[in-house]
Amino acid sequence: MARVLLLNGPNLNLLGTREPGIYGTETLESIEKRAAELAREAGHELLAFQSNAEAELIGRIQRAPVEGIGFLIFNPGAFTHTSIALRDAIVACGCRSSKCICRIRRRASPFAGTPTSRISRSAASPAWERSVTSWRCALQSANSRALPDSR
Numbered sequence: 001m002a003r004v005l006l007l008n009g010p011n012l013n014l015l016g017t018r019e020p021g022i023y024g025t026e027t028l029e030s031i032e033k034r035a036a037e038l039a040r041e042a043g044h045e046l047l048a049f050q051s052n053a054e055a056e057l058i059g060r061i062q063r064a065p066v067e068g069i070g071f072l073i074f075n076p077g078a079f080t081h082t083s084i085a086l087r088d089a090i091v092a093c094g095c096r097s098s099k100c101i102c103r104i105r106r107r108a109s110p111f112a113g114t115p116t117s118r119i120s121r122s123a124a125s126p127a128w129e130r131s132v133t134s135w136r137c138a139l140q141s142a143n144s145r146a147l148p149d150s151r
Contacts, residue, residue: 001043002070005095006035008050009057009077035073054083061089072097 008028011018016027032048039046047069049060057079064072072095079086090097 001045003068004039004044004046004071004073005060005064005067005069006032006046006048007057007060007072007074007076008048009075009079010052012075012077013050013052054079054085058085058089061086061093061095064093064095069093069095071095074098 012028015023015031016025028050032046035048036046047067049057051057051060057076061072072090072093074090074097076083076086
């Protein structure tokens with residue numbers, strides 16, 4: 001059994017109400033519950049954390065190795081495009097990671113080569129599917145990459 005940390009960045013606490021035509025109607029709470037169920041089915045424990053503050057996300061990433069986290073699933077939100085500090089924290093913690101993208105993809109992002117995308121395997125939803133698919137893909141990626149027993 002491995003411990004997986006699901007991190008969500010700024011404004012993802014507004015999922016379900018923020019621009020539902022782009023981000024869907026599912027709330028972050030329901031996505032976290034479904035992700036925890038999928039992790040349990042795969043024999044892993046999932047912990048979830050969301051913050052609108054970059055410093056809090058960095059602190060959470062830095063604590064991950066001490067807490068026995070074997071894998072990070074991270075939707076950095078807008079920090080995807082701007083945060084070298086988050087990228088450095090992920091590299092420094094030594095945990096394997098997948099970045100997930102929470103939106104309907106109409107076209108390629110102009111920020112495709114940004115700091116966090118250079119270090120993480122990306123799991124993005126196809127154009128016709130909603131946000132929860134990328135979390136599911138990231139969990140499948142974690143499982144397929146032979147998560148070690150972190151306990």
